[in-house]
Amino acid sequence: MAHPRLESCLALHRADRLVEAEAGYRACLADGIDAHLPLSALLLQQGRHDEVVALLEPQVATHGDNANLAINLSIALRKSGRNDDALRVARQTTAQAPGHPAAWNAQGLAALESGDAETALHAFEQGLRLAPGQLALDLHRSKALRHLARHAEAVQVLQRLVASAPDMLEAWRDLATAQTALGQYQAALKSAERAMRLAPSDAEVSLQHAVALLHAGQTRVAIQRLEQLQADPQAWVWLAQARLRDNDIEGARAAYEHAAARDPDDPFIRHFMAALGGELPEQVEADYIRKLFDDFAARFESTLVDALAYSAPKLLPRFLAAHGADDANRILDLGCGTGLVGAALAAAGRTIDGVDLSERMLAHARAKGVYRELHAAELLQFLNGTRLCWDLVIAADVFVYVAHLAPVFAAIHSRLEPGGWFAFSIECSDGPDTQLLPQTGRYRHSPEALVRELAAAGFDQVQRETLTLRMEMGKPVAGELLLARRG
Structure with a gap:
């Protein structure tokens, strides 16, 4: 049985008379009442x-x-x-x-x-x-x-939760997030709408709802909602992305300028402002890539493979086999990410090393147990700083973050054994040798220009294959696989 004075304080606390309850608790402590x-x-x-x-x-x-x-x-x-x-x-x-x-x-x-x-x-x-x-x-x-990244299981748990506790705001918000990670955009929008009904004046809930509208293809409505949330720096970033999706380049630039004024050191904002400004930097800032993939690591595989139908890990081994390049024993996986490609190429007797900027992505790759060594490094610095050589170097979905590939090709050539192979994927430019798309922040390359650069670096026997790399905003992303041999 609690002390009568403590019981009185507890009653005040239960009645939400917190100032009086706190004073009472402290008086109890002063008098030796716990x-x-x-x-x-x-x-x-x-x-x-x-x-x-x-x-x-x-x-x-x-x-x-x-x-x-x-x-x-x-x-x-x-x-x-x-x-x-x-x-x-x-x-x-x-x-x-x-x-x-x-x-x-x-x-x-x-x-x-x-x-x-x-x-x-x-x-x-x-x-x-x-x-x-x-x-x-x-x-x-x-x-x-x-x-x-066990999003399907999370959705099941959260659906049970909201069924038993339909007013649990956090559960509805988390359900919308998990459904988005699975590409279930219409379901995510319904969950975000339910959260909005529970907390219509909450700025974070309103932002999540606006983003759900954007993912669900309701771009104009999303823009209207985001324009009402301009006190939030992240709302400016999403407004810029929504305007880009609506092909409003000037409006997107203005939104990013507002975002930059509030957070000038954000690498995402700096990167997309460069893309909108028509700049073509040597490569994407390392800070941008590291932050992008550190934040993305936990849901990387479910998003790319399940929601966006990412095809490179499945097609690359077949492409190598079709051209007699599948007999390598020592492989370097540049930009290895979570190890999707390394796992696809793993076989008895093979040694695979991986390099990636993101420590969190490397943690997922390490868990697959297929790599001999994993290095957290920028790829060109790694290539120029090692004396090791490999029979095969692969770079799947990596060069979308590098503008000028000639120095990279030369460094890879120097780290291949004579007769070694180099295989990589690109997103295809529809005009210039290199494009930086403001909508995605990624580079697209002309395959013909890259064939010339491969030859200049000392490669020959170049093979090419067109493919759809992934789906994005419901549309296929055109790409190519390229394979070249060290002459």
């Missing part, structure tokens, strides 16, 4: 995370057997930026109180914050074994599934 747990809950409710840490760290250090205090401390540590400490406290708590579902939830959230989605998923599932159907645990489990 009010640490409810006071920490009130402070968490108000987002005063540093105060919770100051309140609870000494208590947990001396009363480590109080799981509820430790759970609140872990939450506050995570939200105040001390995630390593949050994870440590949560792990200690699950070890001491393995039957406490909230402790597993705290551990899962801290693991997810650190990027360890597998550990997070395990923690949430442990919590759900103890408390089946607990809504917060199910919601957080769906987040871990999305981080692991």
